[in-house]
């Protein structure tokens with residue numbers, strides 16, 4: 288482990304998790320290069336939804352909610368960074384404490400509830416980096432008190448189409464009451480139709496069809512997955528992100544397990560990978576999928592790709608392993624590609640779908 292990683296954890300773990308998160312953002316804002324950015328290797332480059340990713344490892348949504356440090360994240364070695372979730376109006380989110388470390392389980396429970404500074408702030412920051420290289424996605428959501436949540440997503444697409452490499456429709460946070468109901472067939476059909484209409488209107492103005500991904504929960508039945516797959520294909524979305532945090536507490540033993548909220552980290556790996564493989568089977572080989580949930584090593588990143596992921600994201604793994612994690616994973620992926628004579632890391636995609644997809648969604 289890198290010296291910075293060895294130091295980061297005891298320092299940050301001395302604070303409560305939300306304060307530690309704020310401190311880590313402040314540290315990255317200074318622009319000091321705490322870690323080497325990792326290797327560049329053409330075998331890791333992947334082209335997905337018309338975007339050229341230098342490597343397949345991305346920072347998941349929720350870390351840089353207000354688009355303050357996307358370039359610092361890219362400098363840590365991430366191949367892409369997803370900002371957000373952002374909602375049209377700023378909102379406080381739920382009362383603190385609302386993030387809990389389950390150190391024994393290498394997991395986190397959060398019930399933040401879309402705390403963020405709103406569209407205008409994020410837009411101002413992203414506008415400043417317009418024209419810079421690096422893939423920066425924007426994850427959009429709905430305000431808790433919104434009278435028309437679907438309209439909030441439409442506004443998100445309208446606001447960020449010109450400054451985002453891609454957009455993520457997040458209807459899978461468990462911490463905004465009723466939000467996950469937008470995954471139900473009828474709601475989803477209307478939402479995706481409205482969102483894609485705005486995307487296409489914007490394309491005429493900005494001369495570019497910004498790719499739109501849908502981020503789903505891991506807590507879905509086989510029938511719900513089949514419905515979502517059909518809607519996503521029918522409405523012409525550009526990809527899926529599988530998955531958000533889970534309401535399940537399977538495989539966790541730390542005292543904080545009884546806290547309300549979404550669980551992330553190592554105990555989420557299995558379930559999110561099963562859902563990913565099932566989705567790959569349902570949508571076929573052409574639709575891009577980003578695999579998220581419990582990735583904490585090169586091996587777990589590779590397994591997401593074998594189960595059907597084109598790209599991989601992580602968040603909680605970095606809380607426990609430190610800011611050197613992305614660069615370490617990327618250099619191990621490069622070594623793996625070299626050692627196995629691959630021309631591209633994408634060659635391993637789908638090589639292990641069946642054992643994952645056949646498992647029940649217990």
Ligand SMILES: Cc1cc2nc3c(=O)[nH]c(=O)nc-3n(C[C@H](O)[C@H](O)[C@H](O)COP(=O)(O)O)c2cc1C
Nearest residue numbers: 347348349372397530531551552580581601602603
């Ligand atoms: C503290 C925290 C905040 C999060 N906030 C968001 C968010 O705003 N939007 C979102 O789509 N996902 C959010 N997530 C979910 C992550 O993007 C990711 O889907 C999930 O944590 C599983 O990945 P991991 O096990 O690597 O953390 C959050 C996760 C954590 C731990």
